[in-house]
Amino acid sequence: MSTVLIIIIVLAVIALVAFLVVGRKAKERKDETRRVEAGQHRDEAKVSSARADSREAEAEERQARAKREKAKADEQATLARTERQQAEDRHQHADSLDPDVDEDDQRSRRQEGTQEGTQERR
Numbered sequence: 253m254s255t256v257l258i259i260i261i262v263l264a265v266i267a268l269v270a271f272l273v274v275g276r277k278a279k280e281r282k283d284e285t286r287r288v289e290a291g292q293h294r295d296e297a298k299v300s301s302a303r304a305d306s307r308e309a310e311a312e313e314r315q316a317r318a319k320r321e322k323a324k325a326d327e328q329a330t331l332a333r334t335e336r337q338q339a340e341d342r343h344q345h346a347d348s349l350d351p352d353v354d355e356d357d358q359r360s361r362r363q364e365g366t367q368e369g370t371q372e373r374r
Contacts, residue, residue, distance in 0.1 A: 347353045
């Protein structure tokens with residue numbers, strides 16, 4: 253083999269090794285950039301997930317509060333209807349005992365009570 257051929261082969265091997273080293277370094281830099289980017293996306297995803305969890309918990313608390321308030325309102329409405337009926341029953345009983353109240357007075361009082369109850373519910 254001639255010396256020129258050996259030099260060309262050695263230079264080709266050196267160039268190939270240099271090309272492989274540079275290519276590997278470039279791939280490592282690219283991989284590191286992707287790792288950093290992936291880490292940033294994961295961090296953003298964690299923050300978004302935490303916000304979503306917080307908002308979901310807040311919504312559940314509001315729903316529970318609303319449910320309790322509705323139950324209270326329903327209970328109060330039921331109590332008011334019961335009290336209204338008891339008052340009407342007492343009026344009727346008092347009218348039935350009172351010798352000065354005739355049936356026309358009793359009817360007009362019932363009608364007034366019914367109208368007042370309708371207006372209060374509105």
